[in-house]
Every structure is written in structure tokens, then in C-alpha cells.
Amino acid sequence: MKTTIVISYFEVDDDGATLLGQETHEDISSALLPGQHHARVFFVKEFAGLSHRRWEVLHVTCLGPQGAEPARFQVYLYRIFSQTQEVYFKQSKQQPGAQRYLRKGTLVEVDYGHVPSLATEQGTRREVDGYNDTRQHGEMHKRRLAVVVNMTPNAVQVVPATSVFPQNGGKTFFEIDPGTLARLSFYGSSKKQSWVICSMIETVSFARILPPESLYTERGVKKSGRSVQYPVALSSRETKLLDDALLHSVGVTDYAATKARVANLYPQLRRVEALEAQVVALRLQTQVHTELEEEFRVLREVAEALANRAGLRLEQEIKEHMEIKELLAANHQAS
Structure with missing residues (x-):
């Protein structure tokens, strides 16, 4: 087998560059390298004898194959020193009650990963077209602030979230309030604006989630660091902006207007319900009247039959009875 690609990793410090390790590829025509973009690139690599795993990529050099020699690539790394411990949610979620910390509107950091490049056996670098199992250009990448949905x-x-204003986002993004960002040590001190891009909603593993550095109070003591209780979240106003932007991102553009129209219909609905109750009451009254009319008809037939047997005229008897009743009422009023 022929050695085709050798990738060497160096740590850069004040004393120069120290070889950390190297990867040798045999009969492999291309291999993954850390990508290099306009923004800073970080990637994870474990080396024997070192506990440090996350590095910043300073630069990559390419040396084409010389005769029978393989193509050589040198990756220069810088060790990232963090004053606060990084505990991913996958590690902390086992603690009692940890699940409730990640709720809608909670601010988190997400390690999306980086878009790599390819080292070729010709000693060149190219894009990762065709390597579809890696992050691609146009997808969200690097560690960045995000909002739980x-x-x-x-x-x-x-x-x-991004510090670059989304030029073509329409109503699918909103700005995080500076007061909210001020509660985050890094993002607040950067003085940069942050916009949440709701059109790029994504499901990520617990292994990518970690708390951002924040200013918080624990047992009455003010602290700064990565609290596994994820204390910073959007305000109620920002949460409404989040809901509106999410709706616009899926094409629901008239939700607010429809909600207002429905709210205006409630008083009319209540009036209709009241009218329906009146109709039911009237129907009951009509049924009672109908039953009384039937009883009256039956009583009249009985009275006419009795009057006929006695040789009397029912209508005449009723008239005389009413006249006597009116006369008695008049005399009662006069006295």
C-alpha cells in the first residue's frame, strides 16, 4: 500500500510549534481537514497524553507530493483556555430537575460543528462537496448562541442567533433585547447585536447543548460562569416576537389578524348564545300555552255538554256570569 496523505498537527505557543500527532493515510485520495473560513474555526481532536480536546485552528499549510513522497498537510492549533468548566446538557441532565431548565425561550449555546475541507493526494485543498455526512456551506455552523423552542x-x-443582520429574513427573525444580552458575560460584553433566525430551526442532540457564560445569583451569591441551571431566558415580549417569527417561517403570515378577528367574534357569539337561550325559553312557553289551550278546549266541550243537558245556552251563561262579576267588582271598589 502507498502512503498518499500525511496530516500533522502542531500546537502553537510563545515558544514556537510543537508536534502533537499525525495521521497517515494509505491509498486514500482525500481526507478531512479542519475548514478555514472568514470566521474563527474551532474543532475537536484528542491527542495521546493530553486531556485538552477543543482547539482553535490558526492556519493550514499544504505541501504537494515530492516524487514518491506523499502530500503533506500541517495544521497549526492554539489551545483554548477557559476559566469556567464546560458541562454539556448530556452530562448534567441526569441531575434531579435538570429537564425543567430547558424550556421555551431559554438561551443556550450550541456546538453546531464546523464545515471541513478536503486534503487531496495532489497536495491541494478543496470543498467537501460529495461528503454529505459532514456540515455543508449554507448550514448553521460553529458554537453560537441559540434559543430553545x-x-x-x-x-x-x-x-x-447571529451578530450579522439577516438581509433577506423578512419577518422570520427578531433582535434579542440588549438587556437580555447584558445578562450573558461574553455576548453582553461584546456590544454586538444578536438576531434570532427562526427560519433555521433545528433539532440538536443534548451533546451539543451547553449553558452560555452568564451573570447569575446562586444562594444569594452573585456569580459569573456557566450555570447548569440555564438561568437566562427571553422576556415575555421577546417570547411573543419568537412566536411571531416562527409562524412567519412556516408561512403563517395572518395568525395575529386571524386571532384578533376571532377575539372580536366572541361578544357576538355570546349574544347568539343568549338569543338561543331565549328561543329555548319561548319554545317552552309555547308548549305550555299549547297544552293549556288543549285543556281549555276539553273543558269547554264538557261545559257545553253539561249545559245542553240542563237546557241552558253556554255562551249566554258565560256572558251573564261575567256581567255579575263586573258588577260585584264595581260595588267592591265603591265601598
């Missing part, structure tokens, strides 16, 4: 038993739905 929903949580499932095994994953979290999030929408990412």
Missing part, C-alpha cells in the same frame, strides 16, 4: 425526551429544538 421545544424539548423532547432525546433532543432539543433550537433557533440560532
